[in-house]
Amino acid sequence: xxxxxxxxxxxxxxxxxxxxxxxxxxxxxxxxxxxxxxxxxxxxxxxxxxxxxxxxxxxxxxxxxxxxxxxxxxxxxxxxxxxxxxxxxxxxxxxxxxxxxxxxxxxxxxxxxxxxxxxxxxxxxxxxxxxxxxxxxxxxxxxxxxxxxxxxxxxxxxxxxxxxxxxxxxxxxxxxxxxxxxxxxxxxxxxxxxxxxxxxxxxxxxxxxxxxxxxxxxxxxxxxxxxxxxxxxxxxxxxxxxxxxxxxxx
Numbered sequence: 001x002x003x004x005x006x007x008x009x010x011x012x013x014x015x016x017x018x019x020x021x022x023x024x025x026x027x028x029x030x031x032x033x034x035x036x037x038x039x040x041x042x043x044x045x046x047x048x049x050x051x052x053x054x055x056x057x058x059x060x061x062x063x064x065x066x067x068x069x070x071x072x073x074x075x076x077x078x079x080x081x082x083x084x085x086x087x088x089x090x091x092x093x094x095x096x097x098x099x100x101x102x103x104x105x106x107x108x109x110x111x112x113x114x115x116x117x118x119x120x121x122x123x124x125x126x127x128x129x130x131x132x133x134x135x136x137x138x139x140x141x142x143x144x145x146x147x148x149x150x151x152x153x154x155x156x157x158x159x160x161x162x163x164x165x166x167x168x169x170x171x172x173x174x175x176x177x178x179x180x181x182x183x184x185x186x187x188x189x190x191x192x193x194x195x196x197x198x199x200x201x202x203x204x205x206x207x208x209x210x211x212x213x214x215x216x217x218x219x220x221x222x223x224x225x226x227x228x229x230x231x232x233x234x235x236x237x238x239x240x241x242x243x244x245x246x247x248x249x250x
Contacts, residue, residue: 001194001220003250004030004056004227010238016040017047024051026242032229034059034094036084045088056227057092057131057167057193058085064098065115066108066145078119082126092129092192094167100145108145109155116159123163131167131192132156136175140202147176149183156190165192169231174199174210181215185222194219197232204232204241205249212249 005028011019016039023031029052033039036058048055062077064070074095081093097112116130123130134152135141146152152166168191170180177183184191198208205212216228234241 001216001224002029002227003245004028004032004229005242006032006034006229006231008034009231010234010242017043020044020047020051020053022239023242024053026239027246028053028242030054030056030227032057032231035061036081036088037061041084041087048089055088055090056229057094058088058090060093060095060130063096065095065112066098066101066103068111068114070098071111071115071118074115075118075122078122078130082122082128085128086126090128092131092167094131094133094193096133096135096144097146099143105145109151112146112155113158116155116161116164120159120161120163123161127163129163129165129192131165133167133169134172134176135169136172138175139200140172147172149173149177149187153187153190166190167193167195169195169197170210170212170215170228171195171197171199171202171208171231174208180210181218184215184219184224188222188224191224191226193226194224194228195231196228197230202232203235205230205245207235216249 005023007019060077060081062074065074132152134146134149135144137144137147156164156166198205230245
């Protein structure tokens with residue numbers, strides 16, 4: 001497993017291209033970001049090429065999939081986001097699925113599946129993987145629909161397409177479900193990316209109740225060869241925090 005740096009978590013106030021150079025200086029190979037529309041895509045691509053840093057993932061512009069009334073808006077946002085991803089060499093996009101609308105959960109579940117099925121031609125044309133994201137509703141995202149990674153895996157298997165996956169956030173699932181190692185290692189076919197943070201607090205990995213050395217070792221042993229984003233709010237100086245994370249976990 002390799003670690004990557006979500007730029008907004010550590011260097012959100014820094015010029016994005018300067019942040020890429022800072023990540024390179026720290027010895028990391030990959031970054032993530034969220035909103036892409038405020039970026040100078042040409043300047044970012046030039047800096048990525050110069051540094052050899054990979055921009056692993058960004059977010060789509062629309063997140064409402066639980067309500068079919070917003071399906072076309074979501075699909076339009078996906079097309080636009082895939083085009084931006086192709087320009088930057090980004091292979092993965094993260095999408096949230098939207099709020100719990102109050103409709104029966106089976107209807108909302110079906111709406112997400114159908115939206116993702118309709119997304120397949122867009123994904124195939126661009127070669128970009130879309131990753132749905134289960135989030136915790138106890139601390140950070142009250143009212144969000146998809147809190148269970150198990151349901152996320154069910155959705156991916158129902159859509160049944162190699163470019164539709166889950167981003168599994170260890171922090172969010174520690175809050176909601178626990179059982180991290182079995183849930184990840186038994187469902188690697190559905191997982192395209194990992195996120196991490198210490199719980200409680202969503203700070204450095206070493207400050208939480210989860211033993212990430214044990215978790216990462218088990219995931220490595222199971223055959224995961226992708227990245228894990230350090231998606232936490234550093235209590236330490238960001239540069240120092242990333243140096244320690246590299247020493248402890250890479």
